[in-house]
Structure formats: structure tokens, C-alpha cells
Amino acid sequence: MSTSLPQAGAAAGAEPSAAPQPGTALGADPVLRALALEKSYPPLVAGGVGLRLFKDLSLEVAAGEMVAVVGESGAGKSSLLHLLAALDRPTAGEVWCGTTNVTRLSAREAGAYRNREIGYVWQFHYLLPEFTAVENVAMPLLARGDRRAGAFSEAARWLERVGLGDRAEHRSGELSGGEQQRLSIARALITRPKLLLADEPTGDLDGATAERVFVLLQELCRSLGAQTLASVVVTHNMEFAARCDRVLRLRDGRLVAA
Ligand SMILES: Nc1ncnc2c1ncn2[C@@H]1O[C@H](COP(=O)(O)OP(=O)(O)O)[C@@H](O)[C@H]1O
Ligand SMILES: [Mg+2]
Numbered sequence: 001m002s003t004s005l006p007q008a009g010a011a012a013g014a015e016p017s018a019a020p021q022p023g024t025a026l027g028a029d030p031v032l033r034a035l036a037l038e039k040s041y042p043p044l045v046a047g048g049v050g051l052r053l054f055k056d057l058s059l060e061v062a063a064g065e066m067v068a069v070v071g072e073s074g075a076g077k078s079s080l081l082h083l084l085a086a087l088d089r090p091t092a093g094e095v096w097c098g099t100t101n102v103t104r105l106s107a108r109e110a111g112a113y114r115n116r117e118i119g120y121v122w123q124f125h126y127l128l129p130e131f132t133a134v135e136n137v138a139m140p141l142l143a144r145g146d147r148r149a150g151a152f153s154e155a156a157r158w159l160e161r162v163g164l165g166d167r168a169e170h171r172s173g174e175l176s177g178g179e180q181q182r183l184s185i186a187r188a189l190i191t192r193p194k195l196l197l198a199d200e201p202t203g204d205l206d207g208a209t210a211e212r213v214f215v216l217l218q219e220l221c222r223s224l225g226a227q228t229l230a231s232v233v234v235t236h237n238m239e240f241a242a243r244c245d246r247v248l249r250l251r252d253g254r255l256v257a258a
Contacts, residue, residue: 030060031194031230037093055253064225068241069234070258071250077234081197085118086110115144119188121198125180129173136172137186158186178209196231214240
């Protein structure tokens with residue numbers, strides 16, 4: 001770990017403790033460190049009441065770890081992932097990914113950070129329906145300027161890996177919900193990110209399809225995790241959450257052990 005990084009406990013003002021805190025990574029070398037995050041929204045109308053979403057929220061996730069985040073609707077789960085992905089900025093606190101202080105990135109740098117370091121799986125996938133499966137998966141490599149031939153052969157390999165090798169030339173809009181989510185998992189991982197963020201990846205799928213997609217996600221995270229991948233998965237499914245390495249509940253603006 002870089003010695004230049006602040007310590008989570010120090011930033012939170014906590015005494016060092018033998019017992020691991022809920023937000024502490026299981027491994028010694030966290031990929032992700034969110035330190036004392038605060039997020040407030042101002043009132044929408046003058047004299048109204050603002051919203052204080054996070055208070056002193058800290059989280060570490062190590063390479064190889066898959067952390068589930070659960071919590072009631074409106075607790076701030078999606079907002080937390082947005083801060084981790086540099087899609088939004090905290091009011092206070094810092095997010096580190098490896099040795100990058102994500103909070104300090106300019107908008108342009110944040111775009112490059114997302115492309116290089118983050119794989120994001122959304123509940124409603126956000127695939128490009130008129131583009132083929134292989135084009136959708138190759139998109140992050142093309143966006144960062146990789147050559148077409150290399151990007152497409154890598155995308156074809158990823159389609160095989162998620163069980164869609166025979167659907168490469170199908171438009172993504174023609175695929176089923178489960179197949180579309182497999183595609184978005186391939187698109188998230190093709191860049192070999194350090195951090196996978198999944199926001200209710202099975203929330204829109206029926207039970208059996210959700211199970212297959214979750215198993216795929218977990219298998220890929222396990223096999224890639226040994227290299228560098230840390231994962232944060234938001235889910236309402238407590239059975240899936242229990243199969244992750246740690247389960248954290250977002251409550252009253254903080255992460256607590258579930
Ligand atoms: N840009 C914003 N301005 C004001 N309030 C917001 C904004 N974005 C999210 N919120 C509020 O933050 C809360 C948490 O939202 P969200 O992160 O989507 O919750 P969850 O994903 O846990 O259901 C909600 O009350 C939501 O209305
Ligand atoms: Mg949400």
C-alpha cells in the first residue's frame with residue numbers, strides 16, 4: 001500500500017482497534033478506500049429542508065473481495081456508487097482507488113478514470129440497443145482508442161465467457177433481460193478494471209435468471225479478483241448478499257455490519 005495514503009481510522013478520528021470495523025477490507029491492501037464521506041443536497045426551495053445523505057461514511061474493499069451493500073430504498077446506495085465512480089463529488093471526505101485520489105479528478109480525468117479503473121453494471125444495463133452484442137462489449141476499448149480488430153476479438157472472447165458466444169451479431173435490443181445483463185457484465189469487465197460497481201444487477205430479472213446472472217458475476221469476480229478486482233454489489237436480495245464476502249447495510253448515512 002502506498003504510504004502516502006491517509007488511514008481510514010485516522011480520518012474518521014477512530015482509535016485503532018483489534019476488531020475489524022464494518023467498512024474495513026478483509027485483505028491487507030485495499031483497492032478502494034472511501035474516507036469520512038459526507039454528501040448533502042441543498043434545499044430545493046428557499047427555506048426548505050436539505051438532505052444529508054452520508055455522515056462520516058468509510059469503506060475499504062480489497063482485491064479479490066466482493067462486498068454486498070444492502071439498505072432500504074432511498075438510503076443512498078446508488079448515490080454511494082456514484083461517488084465511488086466519480087460520477088458525483090462528495091461534500092466532504094475522499095475516495096481513493098489504488099493511489100488515485102478520485103475526489104480530486106477534473107471532469108476529464110474522471111472520465112478516463114471510469115474507463116480505465118471502473119466497471120459499472122446498472123440495473124437497467126444502458127446498452128445501445130441498435131448496436132450488436134459484440135459492438136456493445138467492445139465499446140469501452142474503442143472509447144479509449146484501442147484498435148478495432150483487437151477490441152472486437154477481445155469482445156468476442158468476453159461474449160464466450162458470459163455464455164453469449166453465439167449472439168455476437170445480434171442487436172442488444174433483441175436479447176432477453178438476462179442476456180442483456182450478461183452483456184453489460186462483459187462490457188464492465190473487458191477493460192480489466194480495478195473496481196466493479198454493480199447497482200442492483202439482478203433487480204429487474206426473474207428468480208431463475210437472477211440466480212444465473214448472480215452466479216456468473218460472482219464467478220467472474222472470484223476469477224479476476226485474484227489479480228486485482230474489488231467488487232461492490234448493491235442488492236435487495238439477502239440470499240445473494242449472504243454469498244458475498246461481507247455484507248454492509250447503509251443506514252442513517254453510514255455503513256454498518258448487516
Ligand atoms: N441530485 C439530487 N438532489 C437531491 N436529492 C437527491 C439527488 N440524488 C439523490 N437524491 C436523494 O438521495 C436519496 C438517496 O437516493 P438513492 O441513492 O437513489 O437511494 P437508493 O439507491 O438507496 O434507493 C433519495 O432520497 C434521493 O431522492
Ligand atoms: Mg438505487
